[in-house]
Amino acid sequence: MAILELHEVSKNFGGLRAVDRVSFTVDQGEIFGLIGPNGSGKTTTFNLISHVYPASAGKIVFQGRDITPLKTHQICALGVGRTFQVVKPLKRMTVLDNVIASAFLRHPSMKDARQQAEKWLDFCGLTPYAGHLARGLSIASRKRLEITRAMATEPKLLLLDETAAGLNPGELDEAIELILKIRKSGVTIVIVEHIMKVIMSISDRIHCINHGQTIAQGTPQEVARDPKVIEAYLGHGGGH
């Protein structure tokens, strides 16, 4: 069953068409990878789904409901959580307070929100940092905080924007472990990622875009073999 559908979604920035008639369907419970070279429109697509800015054309449907005109906070309330590629921790708040602020969405009382926040810190392995100010965290912990904060809004669909970028190999494995754990808890995941090791190993299906247009879609193996994908990443091979 489809949880998220994009129908011919486009976004123009002035004369630049950053996303060009992209369509895809994400099924309930899967990990859906969105890949493409730098500047291909992956993050823009995320920003369209969570309505950081409006789509120029097309329709975005979440659980059968058209969310294209909804505001960011309304989309979040419906059950779409997200992280940011450039992490946005609430710097002058502690890690715990960051997550409490998120947990308030479903648990308006201070006591419940705090309890939930502690639960999510534990789930994501950030409990040792609960009392630290968010600005003092390492990049790996900041990425993890992004995920924790998104999870505390109790999403049905989680959009992960390059949560593995900048991590060392050990941290990378931990990140993969966390993502799989989140999926196991019943959350559908759309992930944008540059690191092929991550995206190839965890995605059920992959959608590849270049210059804002879809160039391939399928299982990781199919996409990895697709000549158009290879060309987009490596440029024209041979023949010169």
Place this chain on the structure above:
Amino acid sequence: MLALMLLLPFVVREPYFQHLLILVLLWVTIGTGWNLLAGYTGQVSFGAAGFFGVGAYTAGLLSHHLGISAWWGMALGGVVAMVVAFPFGAITFPLRGAYFALGSLALGEVMRHVATIWESLTEGMVGILIMQTFISKLPYYYIALALAVFSIVLVHQVTRSRLGYYFVSIREDQDAAASIGINTTKYKMISLCMHAFLTGMAGALYMNYMGFIDPHVVFSLHDISIMAILVAIVGGVGTLHGPAVGAFIMVALQEVFRTAGFGGLKALSDAMGGGFMTVVTKYVSQAHVLAFGILVVVVIMNLPNGIVGDWARIKRVFRRG
């Protein structure tokens, strides 16, 4: 602390100093309200005078035109200030960054011009004169104290609730706040309305206490709007007690300059037989705005979190010293 404030007027019997204490308390209220909007919610406003003046005129005009006690106006002053805040917020909050600050700057100035030009309602530059209720300063002192305590308790409660978390989230990062389900426009509006309410109440109390207002006094950019910012910055932006400390310092400082060192400089110049010191005295008494500017630069450079926010740092310096 509260007990001390309750008993203070029995120690400080001089009406002049009681007057200063009342001003301090008014500034505690205004500074605390500004701090909620700017310090906690991150929406820097240059428009405190807009709400202060609206509160003052609400009380003044009710009394002037309808003969209703200006104390009723005090209850209403905060509400009317919120009524002004609402459309203002609706227009400016979808904007980001400096645009809200610029809009708020315009708000105070627009209100000042309205009050100046709309003579049939406001008497324009002539101003509004009403009879004060009390001759003694004590009742005013306690009302101002109640308002100041109310404002601090309000902010204290807010910061420990969901509302406070949402305000601070918006201050730290609006995109992140929206992404965790916070309706940023709505919560900025709530913060603005609280700021407007407190400032409007303070304005109405000012009307009751002083008995006279005109557009230049209550809609003053530097004496109200900038002063509100200074009170919070000097005391500590985003700290609960910062504006209270800042209010005390700023009112004292303003008074030292206005009176040229409580007349000390004048005495000095007389003793020295006029000339040079007379000139100095004259300039010092006019230089309070300049001194405020210098003070802000010094505070921002050395104590970016204000006196309360950087208290640990101040203590360290003195211990070492």
